[in-house]
Amino acid sequence: MSDHEPRAEGVARILIGDDEIRARIVEMARELDDVYGDDVPLLVGVLNGAITFMTDLMRAMTIPVQVDLMEVSSYGGTATETSGLVRILKDLSSSIEGKDVLIVEDIIDTGLTLNYLLRYLRGKNPRSLRICALLDKPARRLVEIDIDYRGFTIPDQFVIGYGLDYGEFYRNLPFIGVLKPEVYEQP
Numbered sequence: 001m002s003d004h005e006p007r008a009e010g011v012a013r014i015l016i017g018d019d020e021i022r023a024r025i026v027e028m029a030r031e032l033d034d035v036y037g038d039d040v041p042l043l044v045g046v047l048n049g050a051i052t053f054m055t056d057l058m059r060a061m062t063i064p065v066q067v068d069l070m071e072v073s074s075y076g077g078t079a080t081e082t083s084g085l086v087r088i089l090k091d092l093s094s095s096i097e098g099k100d101v102l103i104v105e106d107i108i109d110t111g112l113t114l115n116y117l118l119r120y121l122r123g124k125n126p127r128s129l130r131i132c133a134l135l136d137k138p139a140r141r142l143v144e145i146d147i148d149y150r151g152f153t154i155p156d157q158f159v160i161g162y163g164l165d166y167g168e169f170y171r172n173l174p175f176i177g178v179l180k181p182e183v184y185e186q187p
């Protein structure tokens with residue numbers, strides 16, 4: 001291993017490599033360019049998980065875009081489970097009324113976080129509201145969510161890397177990996 005390999009002791013295996021992620025994001029960006037055309041989408045990234053995806057996606061798009069960021073956290077759950085109780089830690093910086101909003105999310109798991117966010121953003125009267133998620137974990141869905149653009153559908157495993165964390169670690173890994181169960185199953 002070279003000195004420049006990321007340290008990833010908790011990773012059981014790589015699920016999606018960085019080349020594969022990059023190639024898929026280019027495809028998604030092309031599709032978004034075509035869909036929005038002359039309209040200027042406002043990309044709303046959901047912190048912290050979507051940071052990597054958001055910055056790669058917007059750089060792969062060629063049409064003019066605007067960006068904003070929100071931070072939400074769910075509380076009352078466990079380290080690997082969402083509770084559905086969502087708190088806004090950072091709100092939008094400006095009005096989205098009449099804008100073409102594209103929510104940029106890292107992963108949709110139970111769908112509870114996004115369900116809350118959709119209701120919140122719909123109430124602010126955007127012209128359109130669409131969802132772009134890098135990962136979709138449909139096995140655990142508790143509420144139906146219409147995902148407009150998805151990068152990859154993944155199995156029911158806890159994943160880390162490329163923005164996704166476990167206890168705020170692993171976000172900087174360039175790939176998406178499966179976390180070793182012993183990391184979160186410690187007594």
Ligand code: IMP
Nearest residue numbers: 049082108109110111112113158159164
């Ligand atoms: P949901 O509300 O259950 O859909 O969960 C949404 C949020 O939970 C995501 O935005 C992630 O921050 C986090 N999350 C869900 N599954 C995973 C995972 O496998 N790895 C890391 N974070 C996850």
